[in-house]
Amino acid sequence: EGISDDKVKIGVLADMGGVYADICGPGCVTAVEMAVEDFGGSVLGKPIEVISADDQLKPDVGSAKVRQWIESEQVDTVAGLVSSAVVGAATKVLTDNKKIALISTAASNAFTTSSCSPYNVHWTYNVTAVANGTVKPMVQAGKKKWFFITADYAFGHALEKVATDVVEQNQGEVVGAVRAPLGTTDFSSYVLQAQASGADVVALANAGADTVNSLKTAAEFGLTQTADVAGLLVFTPNAQAMDPSTAGGMTLTTGFYWDYDDATRAWSARFKERHGAIPAMGHAGAYSMTMHYLKAVEAAGTDDSDAVMAKMKEMKPDDFFARNATLRADGRMVHDMYTVKIKNPDERRDGDDIFKVVDVLAGDQVYEPMLPECNFAKS
Amino acid sequence: MSQDFILETRNLVKAFKGFTAVDDVNLKIERGAIHALIGPNGAGKTTVFNLLTKYLTPTDGSLLYNGRDITAMKPAAIARAGIVRSFQISAVFPHLSVLENVRVALQSREGNSFHFWKPVKVLDRLNDRAMELLADVGLADFASARTLDLPYGRKRALEIATTLALEPELMLLDEPTQGMGHEDVEVVADLIKRVSAGRTILMVEHNLQVVSRLADRITVLQRGAVLTEGDYATVSADPRVREAYLGVAADEPAAPQSRPASVEALAPEARA
Amino acid sequence: MATFLGINLFGLFGQLLVGLINGSFYALLSLGLAIIFGLLKIINFAQGAMYMLGAFGAWLALNHLGINYWAALVLVPLAVGAIGILLERVLVRPIAHEDHLYSLLLTFGIALMLQGLFTHLFGSSGMPYAIPDELKGGTRLPFMYLPDYRAWIIVASAVVCGGTWWMIEKTRLGAYLRAGTENPQLMQAFGINVPLMVTLTFGFGVALAGFAGVMAAPVYSVSPEMGSNLLIVVFAIVVIGGMGSIGGAILTGLGMGIVEGLTKYFYPEASTTVIFLVMVIVLLLKPAGLFGKEA
Amino acid sequence: MTSLKPHFDQQGVATGGRKSHREKIRISDLHAFYGESHILHGIDLRVQQGELVTLLGRNGSGRSTTLRAIMNMVGRRSGSIVVNGTETIGLPPHRIAHLGLGYCPEERGIFSSLNVEENLLLPPQVRSDGMSVEELYEMFPNLHERRYSQGTRLSGGEQQMLALARILRTGANILLLDEITEGLAPVIVQKLGEVLVRLKQRGLTILLVEQNFRFAAPIADRHYVMEHGHIVEEVAANELEAKTELLNTYLGV
C-alpha cells in the first residue's frame, strides 16, 4: 500500500535521434513532463519523477534499459514506446515485472491482441484503426482494386494485412503488393510496378520518411494522376515534409489533430511553445495517458500496478485528446478517430496548417473488438 | 646420363601481355653445384626465379625437381619439398627476436604449428638448433636482439640462417649482395661458400667478382633465352656475352679482379 | 503487351531505365569516393554526410537565401567542397600517414556528428524540395512515363562523371594525382605541391557528393539519414569496381543501379543485399575488382 | 683510364653564360632526424658548378639521408643548405626542386599506376634544357621497347634506368643521384659512366652516392667519406692514390 520508494517514477522510452524522433522522441518526454506538471508535480504527497532514455529503435537496447529501470532505478511505469519491435521486447520485461506499459505511438495491434497483457495500455491508435478509417470508405466508394507498397518489416506487414482484410471484406480486390526494405531511398521501381498493376488505389503501408519518399515518387511518375495514393499512416511531421502540391487532397486517418477545436489548440499551443513544433498524435497521446495514469494512482491511493491498472480501466479517460473514450479490459483505449484531408497549398495559412478534419469516426467502428482471451476483467 | 641434376626446366616459357620474358629456357642444375644466372637487365632472370619458386605460373613448359614434375605445386609446398628462396631485400620478421626468426623456420618442420592450445614453451627445445645455426652465420651474440635493429649485412646473414633452418636441398638466392658495402659483400660471399657444402645453390647476381669466385657454372640469359652456359672462364670469354653484358670490346681480355689492393684496382670493373 | 518467358518486357524496360537513373547517383557518389580513396588512400566514410550536406545546402539556399535550383547546382557543391577542404586540412591531414583504418574511423566520426547535428537542427522527418519548374513534367515512352527530371539526372551525371574520368585518366594533372597517391614524398621532390593537390582533390571528391546531394534533393527527401544508408552500398560499389579505378567506379555504379533495379522487380526484399552478393562473387573471382589492376 | 677522365681540371670549367652562382650547393652544420633518431650530426659540404662529387661510406652511414635532407624529405633538419644561392632550410620540398634540383632516389620510386612513358614524362620540367625523350630512349633502348608497360613491371635494372632517365628530362642542373648503378649489368654501368661525364661537360653539377667505388673513382672530382652521420674525410681525385690506406679503413675497400 502507498507509494513504493516514496516517489512515482515514470520512464520515457523513445527514439531520441533516429527516424522516428520527430514522432515520439524528445517531444514525448516533453509531453509527459507537461502532464506531470499539470498534475501538480506530486501525487498522494509524493514527488513524481520523469526520466527518459533513447531506445535507438533497437529492441535489445530498449528492453535492457527497461530492465535496468525496473531492477535498479525503481521505475514504476514506462511511457512513450515508439517502435513496435522495441515495444514488444519492452512489454515482455514490464509484464514479467508487473509494471505498466503506457504505449503512445507504436502501431502494431499485437499489444492488445496476440500478445496482450494485463499491464499493457495502448492509447493513441493502431494499424486496425487507421486501416479501417482510411480503407473502408474508399472501397465502399468504389475504389475496388488495391496495390500495396509495404515497409518490409513487422509493422508494414501488419498494416498491409489488416488493410487487405478490410479491402476484401468490402468486396475489393488486392491486385498486388511489393515489400520495400525500411529506409528505401528510391521508390521508383515500386511505383512503376504499382502503375503496371492497374490498381485504383495504391496504398502506402509504411511510415515516416518511407511514406514521404514513396509519395513523392508516385507524384513524379504520374501515378497520382492515374490512381489514388493513400498514406495509411501519416504523422504531422511527415505530412509537413511532403510537397503540398502533390500531397494535397490525400485522405488519411489520425488519432489527433492539433487544430481540431479550442481544447486541442490550447494544449497544442503550450506544447509548441516548449517543443518548437506542433504535436503529433503520439505526443498528445503520451500526455493524455500519463494524466490518466496519475489520476488512477491518486484514486487508488497506491502505485501498485494491479490496483492502478484496475482504476485506469474503471475511470473514463476524458480530455482534449480522449473523446468518447473507454479503456477496455484488454488495454485498448478506444476513442474518436479523425478522417482528415491534407490541405492544398492555397488552403494553408502557414506551415502548421496541414490537415482539414472531414469526419469523426467513432472508436468502436474502427478498432477491432476485444478478443475474449484478452478480456482480463473476466479471467 | 651420367650427371645428377637436381632441377631441370623443360622449354620454360613465360609470356606477359604481348611480351615474352622467358622464352623456351632449358636449365639443368647439377646437384651440389653453385649455379649462377647472369645476363643483361631485363633478360628474364628474376622471372625465371619466380617461376622456379611458383610466384609466377609458367605459360608453357615444365619444372622437374629430383626427377619429379613440380610444375603444379604451390609455393609453400615447394618450400617444404626443399626448395627455399631468399629475397632481394631483407626478408626477416622485424619485430621478432633474431632467435625467434630462426625458430619460426625450424618450427615449420615440427608439426605443432597449428597447436593453439599449447604454451609457446614447447618451442624451447628448438633453441639449441637455432643457436647452432646462428653461430654458423656469426650471429650468436645477437640472438636476443630485435631483428629490426640489425644492420643490413647482419639481416642478410640472419636470412640465410633462417633459410638453412629448413635444411633446403636447393637454395635460390636473388642478388644476395645487392646494395651492400664491400665488406658485407665479402662476408656474404664467404657465407654462401660455406653453406653450399652439401647443397645446391642457384643464384642471380650482377657482381661479377662474387660470381667468379663462387659459381661452378654460369648460365647467361639474354632476351629471355639462354645465350650460353659454362664456367666463368668460358662464359666470360664468349664475345657475345662480352658484348651484351660485360660491355667491353671483344678483343680486350675480360677477367674479374682478385681482391683489389691498390688504386689500380679501383678502376671500373669492366676494365682490365 | 509484349511478354517473354512470362515476363512483362515493357515492365522490364521500365525497371532497367529506373535502375540506370539510380545508377547515375551511385556513379556520382562512388566516383567521389573512388577519387578520394584511389588517389589519397583515404576511406572517406563522411562521403554520405557530404551528400546529405549537399541536399540540405540546396534546401537552405532555396528557403533562406532564395537561391534557386540551378544556382544551387553550382554554388552548393563549391560550398560542400570548401567544407571538405577545411576537414581535410584540420582533421584528416594530421593522420594522413597512419593506417587507413584511422581515416576511416575519423571520417565515420565526422559523419556521425554531422548527422546528429542535422537531426538536432532540422528533425528527422525530412524537408520537401520541389522539382525546378523547367523540369516538371515528363515524356511518355512506349513502356513508361519518364519524368524530365529523371532524364536530366542521367544526362548531368554522365557529363560530370565523364568529364572527371577524362581529367584523371587522360590529362597531365591526372598523372600527377595518380603518382602523388603512390609516393607523395617523391612527387614533392619533383617539384609538385602535393599537400595542395591532396587538399584540392579531397575537396573535389567531396564536392561531387555535394553535387549528387543537390541532384537528389528534388527526388528523395532531404533528411539527415539520407547519406548514411547509402554509404556502405556505395562503398561496396567502389570495391566491386576495383579500388582506385575511376572508370570502374562509374561503370559499376551504373551497373549496380541496374542490378538493384532488376532485383526490386523480381525479389524486392533482397534489393539492399544483392550488391553485397555481387561483391562476394566478384572479389572471389577477381580479387582486385572488376576494373582494378591486380597487384 | 684516361679515356674516361674528365677533360678539365679539378676546378671544372664554368659553362653557359647564366649568371648563376658558381657554388651550387653549400651545406653547413646540417643535422637531420627521423622521428627521435638523430641521423646527421653537423654535415658541412659544398659542390661547385660542373663538379661531380661523391659521398662514400658504409651502409647506414647517412649518405642517402644527406641527399634526402637536401630535398627536405627527412623528418626534421636544422643548419643551413644553400642551393644556387637560396637558403632552403625553410622551404617545402616542391619549392626546392624548382631551384633546379633533380633527385634520383635509392629505391627508384617508379610509379606503378603509370606506364613507362608516363613515368618518364611525369616530373615537371624545372628548366628548359633537359634531354629529349628521343635522346633518352636512345640511351636506354630497353625503356623504348617497354614504353607502354606498367612502370613497376620493368625488371630491377630497367627501373633503375627509368628513374635516372626521368630526371634527366627535367633539365635540372644539379643532380642528386643515389646508388644509380645498383643492380645494373656491367655494360650499362659503363655507359652510365660515360653519360655522367657528358653531363658534367654540359656544366651540370652532380652529387653522387655510390657503393661501387670503382665506378665513381675515375669520374669524380672529389669524394666525401661519411661515417655515423659525420663527414670524416674529404679526398680530391688526385689524392686518391695517396689516401688508399685511409679509404680502406673507412670503406673496407
Next chain:
Amino acid sequence: MNDKKLYLALFILALAAPAVLYPVFLMKVLCFALFACAFNLLLGFAGLLSFGHAAFLGTGGYVTGYLMINAGLTPELGILAGTLAAGLLGAVYGKLAVRREGIYFAMVTLALAQLAFFFYLQAPFTGGEDGLQGVPRGELFGFIDLSNNLAMYYFVLAIFVFGFWLIRRTVHSPFGQVLKAIRENEPRAISLGYNVNDYKWLAFVISSALAGLAGSTKTLVFQLASLNDVHWHLSGEVVLMTLVGGMGTLLGPLVGAGAIVTIQNYLSGGELGNYIHIILGAIFVVCVLAFRSGIVGQFQKMLKQNF
C-alpha cells in the same frame, strides 16, 4: 610474473563488482569484452580486419535463443550449440575470406556478413526486427537458476575468463608464433613452407567461435536475440572498442568494451540521448586524433617512458 598479478587483481575486482554495480550492466560489458577480445585476436594478432564480425555474434545469439525457446536445452548446451554454429559459419566464411588481403579481406567479410543479415531478416524463425523475444535463461546444469542476476553474472564471468584464457593461450602458442610471423612478413612465411591461408583460417575460426560464444551468452543475459546483433553497425562498434582500448594488447578490448558500453549507457539516458550521435562521433574523432594506441596502449607507453 607481473602479468599474473594484474590478472588476479582484475579477477578479484570482477568477483566483487556486482556488490557495487548493476549486474546486468556488468554482464553486458563482459559479453562485449569477449566479443572485442575475439575480434582483436584477428586484428591485433593476425593483422586481419574483419568488418563482419557481428555475423558470428548474431549467429551464436540466434542459435542459442532458438534452441532455448524451442528445444528446451540447458543453458550450457544452448551456449555450446551457439558457439559451434558460429564457429561453423566462421569456417565457411573464413575459407572464402582468407583468400583476400587487406581492405579486400575487410570487404569480403562485410559482404558475407550482410548476406547473413539478410538471412536473419528473412528467415521465419528469427522474428524479423522484433527479434527472438523471451529467451529463457534456464537452469545451469539443470539446477542453478539463472534468472537470478547474480548467478547469471558469475556464470558469464566464468565464460569470459575461459574465453580470455583461450585467447591468451592462442597468442602465446606455437600457432600464435606463426601468426605473428605471417603478420610481420607474409611472403617470407610462405617461403618458409607455411600455408599461410590455413593459419589465417584457423585464427578466423577460433575468433568467430569466440564471438559466437559472446553472442550466445549475451542472448541468455538479455533473453533476446535481435537484428542489431548481426548489423554492420555492431561490426563497426567492435572495431571502435578495440581501438579505444588498444589493439594488439590483450587487455585493450576489455577496457575498450567497458568504456564504450559505459558511454552508451550513460548517453542513452535522458536528455543526452538527443546528442548521442554528436557525442559518439566526437569520441571517434578525438580517439583517432589523440589516442591512436588506445587506452591500454597509451598506458603501456607511459609506463615505458617513466620506468
